[in-house]
Amino acid sequence: MAKKYLKEWNNELNICIRCAYCFEGCPVFKVTGWETDTARGKTILAYGVVSGELEPSQYIADKLFQCTYCRDCSERCSANVSVVDILAAARADLVEAGFASDTHKGMAKNVKETGNIFGDKEIKAPTQQGDVPVFIGCQYLARPNQTKMYLKILEKLGVKPLIKDEICCGYPLHALGFRKEFEEHKKKFLELYPEKDIVALCPTCAAYIHEEYGKNVKHITQAILEHLPEKNLGLKATYHDPCDLSRVMGITEEPREILKKLGVEIIEMPQNRKTSQCCGGGGGILMSDVNLSDDIASLRIKQAIATGAPLLITPCPTCEQVLKKAAAVMKEKGNGSIQVKNLNDIVWKALKS
Amino acid sequence: MPITKDSVRKLEDIVGTDNIKNDIADLYIYGSDSSVHKALASVVVRPTKTEQVQAILRYANAELIPVIARGSGSGMSGQAVPIDGGIVMDMKKMNRILEIRPEDMLCRVEPGVVDDDLNRALKPHGLFYPPAPASSRVATIGGEIANNASGIRSVKYGATRDSVLGMKVVLANGDLITLGSNTRVEASGYQLDRLMVGSEGTLGIIVEATLLLKPIPKFRCLARANFDKLKDAGESISEIIATGALPSMLELMDNIAITAVNTTLKMGLPDVEAIVMFEADGKVKETVDAEMKLMKEICEKHNGYGIEMSYDTAIRTKLYAGRKKLFAALSRYQMGLSCTSLADDMAVPYSKMAECASKIHEIAKRNNVVMTAYGHCGSGCMHTKILMDPTKKEQWEGAKRAVEEVYEYVRSVGGTTSAEHGIGLSKAPAWKKEKADSLAMLKAIKKAFDPNNILNPHKLQDAPEDWFSATEIRYPVE
Ligand SMILES: Cc1cc2nc3c(=O)[nH]c(=O)nc-3n(C[C@H](O)[C@H](O)[C@H](O)COP(=O)(O)OP(=O)(O)OC[C@H]3O[C@@H](n4cnc5c(N)ncnc54)[C@H](O)[C@@H]3O)c2cc1C
Ligand code: SF4
Ligand code: SF4
Numbered sequence: 001m002a003k004k005y006l007k008e009w010n011n012e013l014n015i016c017i018r019c020a021y022c023f024e025g026c027p028v029f030k031v032t033g034w035e036t037d038t039a040r041g042k043t044i045l046a047y048g049v050v051s052g053e054l055e056p057s058q059y060i061a062d063k064l065f066q067c068t069y070c071r072d073c074s075e076r077c078s079a080n081v082s083v084v085d086i087l088a089a090a091r092a093d094l095v096e097a098g099f100a101s102d103t104h105k106g107m108a109k110n111v112k113e114t115g116n117i118f119g120d121k122e123i124k125a126p127t128q129q130g131d132v133p134v135f136i137g138c139q140y141l142a143r144p145n146q147t148k149m150y151l152k153i154l155e156k157l158g159v160k161p162l163i164k165d166e167i168c169c170g171y172p173l174h175a176l177g178f179r180k181e182f183e184e185h186k187k188k189f190l191e192l193y194p195e196k197d198i199v200a201l202c203p204t205c206a207a208y209i210h211e212e213y214g215k216n217v218k219h220i221t222q223a224i225l226e227h228l229p230e231k232n233l234g235l236k237a238t239y240h241d242p243c244d245l246s247r248v249m250g251i252t253e254e255p256r257e258i259l260k261k262l263g264v265e266i267i268e269m270p271q272n273r274k275t276s277q278c279c280g281g282g283g284g285i286l287m288s289d290v291n292l293s294d295d296i297a298s299l300r301i302k303q304a305i306a307t308g309a310p311l312l313i314t315p316c317p318t319c320e321q322v323l324k325k326a327a328a329v330m331k332e333k334g335n336g337s338i339q340v341k342n343l344n345d346i347v348w349k350a351l352k353s
Numbered sequence: 354m355p356i357t358k359d360s361v362r363k364l365e366d367i368v369g370t371d372n373i374k375n376d377i378a379d380l381y382i383y384g385s386d387s388s389v390h391k392a393l394a395s396v397v398v399r400p401t402k403t404e405q406v407q408a409i410l411r412y413a414n415a416e417l418i419p420v421i422a423r424g425s426g427s428g429m430s431g432q433a434v435p436i437d438g439g440i441v442m443d444m445k446k447m448n449r450i451l452e453i454r455p456e457d458m459l460c461r462v463e464p465g466v467v468d469d470d471l472n473r474a475l476k477p478h479g480l481f482y483p484p485a486p487a488s489s490r491v492a493t494i495g496g497e498i499a500n501n502a503s504g505i506r507s508v509k510y511g512a513t514r515d516s517v518l519g520m521k522v523v524l525a526n527g528d529l530i531t532l533g534s535n536t537r538v539e540a541s542g543y544q545l546d547r548l549m550v551g552s553e554g555t556l557g558i559i560v561e562a563t564l565l566l567k568p569i570p571k572f573r574c575l576a577r578a579n580f581d582k583l584k585d586a587g588e589s590i591s592e593i594i595a596t597g598a599l600p601s602m603l604e605l606m607d608n609i610a611i612t613a614v615n616t617t618l619k620m621g622l623p624d625v626e627a628i629v630m631f632e633a634d635g636k637v638k639e640t641v642d643a644e645m646k647l648m649k650e651i652c653e654k655h656n657g658y659g660i661e662m663s664y665d666t667a668i669r670t671k672l673y674a675g676r677k678k679l680f681a682a683l684s685r686y687q688m689g690l691s692c693t694s695l696a697d698d699m700a701v702p703y704s705k706m707a708e709c710a711s712k713i714h715e716i717a718k719r720n721n722v723v724m725t726a727y728g729h730c731g732s733g734c735m736h737t738k739i740l741m742d743p744t745k746k747e748q749w750e751g752a753k754r755a756v757e758e759v760y761e762y763v764r765s766v767g768g769t770t771s772a773e774h775g776i777g778l779s780k781a782p783a784w785k786k787e788k789a790d791s792l793a794m795l796k797a798i799k800k801a802f803d804p805n806n807i808l809n810p811h812k813l814q815d816a817p818e819d820w821f822s823a824t825e826i827r828y829p830v831e
Binding site: 010011014015017018019020021023024033034035036040041044045047048051053054055057059060063076077078079080 | 374376377378379381382383385386387399425426427443445446469488490491680681684685688689691692694743744827828829
């Protein structure tokens with residue numbers, strides 16, 4: 001196997017001091033308990049592959065794909081190792097060597113053919129002229145009611161969104177190792193969005209457009225906070241920080257301030273803000289390893305239920321989806337209940353009242 | 354004996370199919386720790402109860418298969434590296450806190466409990482388990498006992514050995530023994546529980562530990578003092594201890610450590626030869642005030658200046674941030690250099706602290722590597738790391754000489770090879786020189802506990818004479 005992409009990370013692999021600090025918060029490790037599933041385990045595998053000491057195998061590929069890209073490891077790392085960059089490179093080499101899973105291949109094909117990860121030609125952005133380029137993202141586009149709600153919120157707050165006939169931000173292609181497809185897609189994306197400033201609805205799109213394309217990205221919560229009036233909804237809730245919003249974008253306070261402004265009392269989970277525990281929906285495992293994703297989500301929902309709050313609020317469509325499912329399972333099993341809502345529901349409720 | 358398909362089946366019968374791994378990828382991962390060493394495990398098993406540990410050992414002892422206990426593999430000297438292959442026994446799933454007895458100031462835990470998890474559980478009782486190694490977020494109680502771990506607060510609260518009251522141990526033949534008691538003192542014959550502390554998995558497998566707890570102090574005050582001369586910093590440390598002051602932390606950072614933190618993390622620490630951090634804690638504020646005043650005066654007497662001091666948690670965190678992030682900073686000290694765990698922790702008498710730091714700098718320069726000196730100097734512990742390009746053979750030659758010279762100096766002043774990180778493989782050659790006249794006795798003790806030499810073989814007194822060739826090195830050396 002050629003190690004075209006991984007080779008560039010040789011030095012980073014030597015920088016890792018193998019201290020195991022990345023075990024502490026890794027959601028995959030929390031579920032399986034095997035060191036192989038930690039960031040250290042994965043970087044050791046990457047080292048083995050790049051040094052030629054390990055022959056690439058389906059098992060190794062599976063292990064390198066079993067990661068939610070939550071970056072909890074990098075947050076706690078002794079040596080600031082860019083674990084997800086190493087993984088993305090390893091995945092790219094593995095994909096080129098033919099180790100991509102069928103579901104991931106299907107996703108890449110979908111993006112190429114339809115512009116969205118679902119391969120659904122009916123999914124279309126509600127294009128409109130406006131002042132501020134707003135990027136909706138595949139997840140919200142697949143939920144037209146939520147998209148409408150967000151756009152109405154923005155309009156009510158005096159922001160006029162400019163919506164284009166958008167295509168996927170490209171993150172899934174990059175994260176899942178489809179580099180060639182990504183490079184083509186990237187060109188299209190940058191042609192469509194020459195603007196420097198973008199507001200993004202989805203935390204993952206926001207983080208990716210900011211990191212990969214170097215744009216000034218505002219997440220919708222920042223845009224909302226700037227214009228939001230005070231209300232008193234009189235609710236109690238816990239707040240789940242999406243990994244890309246908290247750890248990558250550093251946006252932890254704005255959503256909390258929104259909730260406070262709307263009279264929502266927040267009961268924090270012990271793992272909050274930059275040490276928030278992942279919901280299990282990222283990194284492609286929702287597509288390729290739904291059981292693992294479910295197990296991770298159930299750990300997080302247990303933490304939410306333990307706060308005693310009747311409601312969990314999150315601004316991420318993927319977190320919302322997987323946590324809703326986990327909450328339903330908890331309830332069915334009689335292990336406590338909590339309602340899961342998207343932040344936009346709360347904001348819309350307040351603005352309507 | 355090599356591991357056969359039959360052995361794997363046998364082990365599967367003991368721990369269940371969910372608790373065994375033998376794909377080459379897993380064996381490769383479980384073959385290394387935080388040291389420079391690596392090897393290949395033959396099989397990884399994860400017992401969940403004592404009876405399984407006993408069954409594994411009975412089987413391994415009969416078949417002469419090495420068994421290497423493993424916590425989180427955060428050891429820095431290759432203690433958990435399976436030098437000859439064998440069964441790597443991952444203890445992390447035996448992680449129940451069995452009881453907390455505030456009235457007796459003790460708790461009983463399984464060995465896979467992570468130190469920080471234990472302390473989180475103790476907090477509502479107003480208690481804590483004191484050893485506090487920097488790695489407490491991942492280090493297991495079993496690994497800490499087997500290494501006699503200690504940390505920033507050991508100057509006041511002692512090392513792991515001072516916090517272990519007793520334990521249950523599975524011997525090489527599978528027998529279960531109970532050591533120690535539930536009491537603070539014991540004069541009941543050989544202190545075998547103490548012998549297990551620091552035994553690095555070579556004498557038995559710890560399956561339960563009874564630990565002594567302390568009340569969480571109500572007040573904590575931290576100060577940071579700057580010194581233009583390393584020697585002055587060293588003398589302050591020595592005098593603080595000699596006057597009978599009771600710091601709960603007494604740390605030193607040299608200029609390389611300061612530079613590393615400033616350049617890589619933009620911490621803005623003063624560019625001085627040394628920084629000393631001292632802390633006092635306690636139940637009565639006046640007592641803490643008095644301790645802090647005394648230590649401050651001693652630092653000032655030795656030309657310490659710019660002393661910042663606070664009880665406030667946020668300010669204390671800020672004052673300590675440079676020390677806390679030191680590892681990250683050293684790892685990024687210079688592009689192309691890696692931070693290797695070599696000659697990484699020794700202890701020297703208090704009066705030799707500053708001299709030891711200067712020697713380390715001299716030795717590093719002479720051997721063309723970068724070395725820093727920092728550590729829990731209040732307990733005599735001096736840390737360093739060797740920063741080098743790990744791909745270059747000549748850098749390893751320099752590192753080898755540096756390791757040897759550092760330990761030669763440490764021995765010459767009556768210091769010891771490891772303060773807290775353990776001996777394993779990389780420190781074994783130096784340690785054997787330090788313990789030259791007791792090696793025969795150490796070997797006899799090992800033989801009495803483990804006649805077939807299945808427990809973590811080739812470590813400590815049985816380790817190879819040359820650490821560099823003891824195993825493969827984890828870096829891509831040219
Ligand atoms: C960044 C960093 C900072 C560190 N800071 C400190 C520090 O401040 N102070 C300090 O003391 N150490 C420190 N260490 C070293 C290390 O974390 C400690 O030695 C720790 O106690 C090892 O615990 P572990 O669970 O990782 O054990 P492992 O590394 O897995 O094992 C260590 C040894 O213990 C044996 N062992 C493990 N479990 C058992 C058991 N149940 N029965 C018998 N033997 C067993 C193993 O066989 C091996 O010999 C640090 C390490 C790193 C990487
Ligand atoms: S925390 Fe960072 S340096 Fe430590 S083992 Fe994990 S990736 Fe490596
Ligand atoms: S990114 Fe998250 S899931 Fe992946 S290794 Fe790091 S902590 Fe684990």
